[in-house]
Amino acid sequence: MQSPRRFFIRTYGCQMNVHDTQKVANLLHHHGYAAAAGLEDADLLIVNTCSIREKAEHRLYSDLGVLRDWKADRPGRAIGVAGCVAQQEGDQILRRFQQVDFVFGTHNLRLVPSMAEAAAAGQRTLRIDANASLERFDFPDRHPAFAAGTPARAFVTIMEGCDMFCSFCVVPHTRGREISRPAAAIVAEVESLATRGVREITLLGQTVNAYGRHDLRRRPGAGADTVGFAALLRRLAAVSGIERIRYTSPHPIFFDEDLVRAHGELAELCPHVHLPVQSGSDAVLMRMRRRHGADAYRALAERLRRARPDLAITSDLIVGFPGESDADFEATLQLVRDVGFVDSFSFKYSPRPHTPAAQFEDAVPAPVAQERLEALQALQRAQTLAYHRSRVGTRTEVLLEGASRQGAGQQAGRDPYHRVVNLSAAAEVMPPPGALVSVCVVEATPHSLIGTLDLAKTADSARQPLKNGAGSADERIRSVVAGG
Numbered sequence: 403m404q405s406p407r408r409f410f411i412r413t414y415g416c417q418m419n420v421h422d423t424q425k426v427a428n429l430l431h432h433h434g435y436a437a438a439a440g441l442e443d444a445d446l447l448i449v450n451t452c453s454i455r456e457k458a459e460h461r462l463y464s465d466l467g468v469l470r471d472w473k474a475d476r477p478g479r480a481i482g483v484a485g486c487v488a489q490q491e492g493d494q495i496l497r498r499f500q501q502v503d504f505v506f507g508t509h510n511l512r513l514v515p516s517m518a519e520a521a522a523a524g525q526r527t528l529r530i531d532a533n534a535s536l537e538r539f540d541f542p543d544r545h546p547a548f549a550a551g552t553p554a555r556a557f558v559t560i561m562e563g564c565d566m567f568c569s570f571c572v573v574p575h576t577r578g579r580e581i582s583r584p585a586a587a588i589v590a591e592v593e594s595l596a597t598r599g600v601r602e603i604t605l606l607g608q609t610v611n612a613y614g615r616h617d618l619r620r621r622p623g624a625g626a627d628t629v630g631f632a633a634l635l636r637r638l639a640a641v642s643g644i645e646r647i648r649y650t651s652p653h654p655i656f657f658d659e660d661l662v663r664a665h666g667e668l669a670e671l672c673p674h675v676h677l678p679v680q681s682g683s684d685a686v687l688m689r690m691r692r693r694h695g696a697d698a699y700r701a702l703a704e705r706l707r708r709a710r711p712d713l714a715i716t717s718d719l720i721v722g723f724p725g726e727s728d729a730d731f732e733a734t735l736q737l738v739r740d741v742g743f744v745d746s747f748s749f750k751y752s753p754r755p756h757t758p759a760a761q762f763e764d765a766v767p768a769p770v771a772q773e774r775l776e777a778l779q780a781l782q783r784a785q786t787l788a789y790h791r792s793r794v795g796t797r798t799e800v801l802l803e804g805a806s807r808q809g810a811g812q813q814a815g816r817d818p819y820h821r822v823v824n825l826s827a828a829a830e831v832m833p834p835p836g837a838l839v840s841v842c843v844v845e846a847t848p849h850s851l852i853g854t855l856d857l858a859k860t861a862d863s864a865r866q867p868l869k870n871g872a873g874s875a876d877e878r879i880r881s882v883v884a885g886g
């Protein structure tokens with residue numbers, strides 16, 4: 403028998419892209435492909451790209467240079483390009499890079515098996531058409547080869563696209579218009595994941611808490627399947643076996659009272675919100691078209707904390723946006739302090755195609771932007787460490803994910819606040835990945851907490867090991883995750 407063709411997917415960008423890679427991998431399994439252990443072993447390579455900043459986009463071009471030789475090394479090899487750069491550049495990629503066999507956009511994941519077949523037959527294809535149909539969300543159930551690696555955590559897409567058009571952002575151009583998936587399909591997927599041992603879900607969408615808003619406006623009260631985000635959370639919290647729910651990324655303007663209340667009421671909803679703010683200056687926020695000011699954001703953080711006092715808030719910030727003055731930047735530092743972000747991702751502004759900000763004058767000189775980035779990151783590091791120190795001596799619950807990056811036999815997982823916790827214990831008593839364990843926090847480091855296993859309090863330690871384990875299929879395909 404001929405051995406199956408082997409694929410390898412390199413992923414850049416946000417969690418949505420990581421999850422798209424999982425969907426593509428699952429589809430390829432269903433079409434008779436097997437996962438390659440690495441590039442050397444692969445016949446089909448797919449680069450799932452990100453365009454959020456110029457640097458992310460350029461990763462594709464430097465990869466493609468090296469991949470020309472990879473392809474030439476063995477006959478029958480093929481290269482596909484997916485994701486946001488594929489959507490943005492389309493046929494330019496095919497034209498500029500002869501080594502690329504096919505290009506497919508963010509609405510066309512389901513076409514990957516047929517495009518890979520065409521490539522095997524020597525044809526080059528491009529599919530980047532917009533697809534506003536809900537079929538876009540339909541993927542086959544996890545293939546056994548893929549399901550075998552189902553870890554205790556899973557992503558679930560609930561909406562895609564973005565209608566916000568922030569002036570700096572390429573995403574509305576690469577992901578297209580906002581579209582929400584029917585609630586019944588989401589609940590069914592989550593129920594199916596729960597039966598496979600998934601205990602934590604992360605709901606995904608570019609503006610995830612805008613879920614359902616267009617459908618509700620078009621069809622107010624139309625049937626039980628049109629619900630808002632908070633109502634969806636309540637339904638998912640009721641699914642048996644689901645113990646943790648997270649979501650990313652919400653937009654500040656879509657927190658209604660029901661959603662704030664849900665944070666106080668739903669035990670399954672983790673006490674962490676990643677809430678991008680971008681800037682602390684009203685003038686900059688206005689030019690960014692974020693549709694809220696700095697004080698509205700402070701007030702939202704307060705409302706959320708009133709509902710859930712221990713809530714950990716993290717954020718995304720941009721420095722060096724055109725026209726950003728020293729005073730504007732100071733306002734950003736002040737907001738970071740006032741809200742007390744537990745962590746944040748910060749980026750230097752990067753002009754993107756099709757975006758209005760790319761035409762703005764008053765660019766901030768690169769060295770100034772760099773200085774601001776460093777100052778902001780120094781402040782955040784200090785805040786993160788202070789937060790970690792405040793946790794020492796407390797108890798927390800960790801969902802074990804597998805071997806820690808620290809090595810030395812340590813295991814790692816995340817607590818409900820999304821902090822990485824490393825723990826060591828004798829191999830005989832260490833529960834398997836997928837177990838929820840009680841942990842005493844004994845030490846704080848800048849990037850993680852260190853804990854000791856509290857077996858007496860770990861109701862879960864006797865839990866059956868899940869069929870997975872570290873190095874699951876999901877982890878293997880997550881070869882490179884950058885930025886986002």
Ligand code: SAH
Nearest residue numbers: 570571608651678718719749750751752886
């Ligand atoms: N959908 C999410 C985030 C999308 S992109 C949201 O609306 O919040 C992730 C982060 O990348 C953004 O929050 C922003 O901080 C950053 N980003 C987006 N466009 C950028 C640009 N042109 N330059 C620098 N950073 C950018």
Ligand code: SF4
Nearest residue numbers: 564566567568571573
């Ligand atoms: Fe949409 Fe977020 Fe980009 Fe704004 S920053 S356009 S909300 S994806």
Ligand code: F3S
Nearest residue numbers: 415416452453454486
């Ligand atoms: Fe696209 Fe996500 Fe990057 S939406 S541009 S892959 S951050």
